[in-house]
Amino acid sequence: MSVQVLDGATILSFVEDDEAFTGSIQERFVLLDTDHNGVLSYAEMLKELQSLRVLETHFGIDVETDPDELTHVYDNLFLLFDHDSNGTVDMDEFKAEMKQMMLAMADGLGFLPVQMALKENSLLMNAVQRESTSLFK
Ligand SMILES: [Ca+2]
Numbered sequence: 001m002s003v004q005v006l007d008g009a010t011i012l013s014f015v016e017d018d019e020a021f022t023g024s025i026q027e028r029f030v031l032l033d034t035d036h037n038g039v040l041s042y043a044e045m046l047k048e049l050q051s052l053r054v055l056e057t058h059f060g061i062d063v064e065t066d067p068d069e070l071t072h073v074y075d076n077l078f079l080l081f082d083h084d085s086n087g088t089v090d091m092d093e094f095k096a097e098m099k100q101m102m103l104a105m106a107d108g109l110g111f112l113p114v115q116m117a118l119k120e121n122s123l124l125m126n127a128v129q130r131e132s133t134s135l136f137k
């Protein structure tokens with residue numbers, strides 16, 4: 001974890017840089033696909049879904065502590081990713097939905113820079129790092 005400053009533009013330029021964004025998504029996907037069968041099961045997605053929930057708390061959404069309620073939230077998040085409802089999330093579904101979430105987040109942030117505690121190798125961290133390297137080009 002480290003604290004970074006980012007705003008909507010940081011995320012937006014990252015998502016629009018298709019090479020950088022696709023690369024990060026693929027890296028993330030391979031990491032989550034622990035049985036290496038090329039798709040993400042609910043169990044494999046759970047870790048990612050939990051980290052998305054952590055992000056939501058930054059935007060003032062109430063966190064339910066009731067485990068049943070949380071399971072329901074994760075179920076719904078998984079369904080969002082699983083566009084064709086076949087019970088697994090493939091690379092295209094994963095990328096499309098992560099893109100939507102990043103764009104929604106960029107929208108929510110707007111132009112006001114905020115401080116966020118980011119995990120190493122998270123998508124947001126990649127966005128920040130991409131921006132700071134491109135400053136020196
Ligand atoms: Ca898998």
Ligand SMILES: [Ca+2]
Binds near residue numbers: 081086088093
């Ligand atoms: Ca699917």
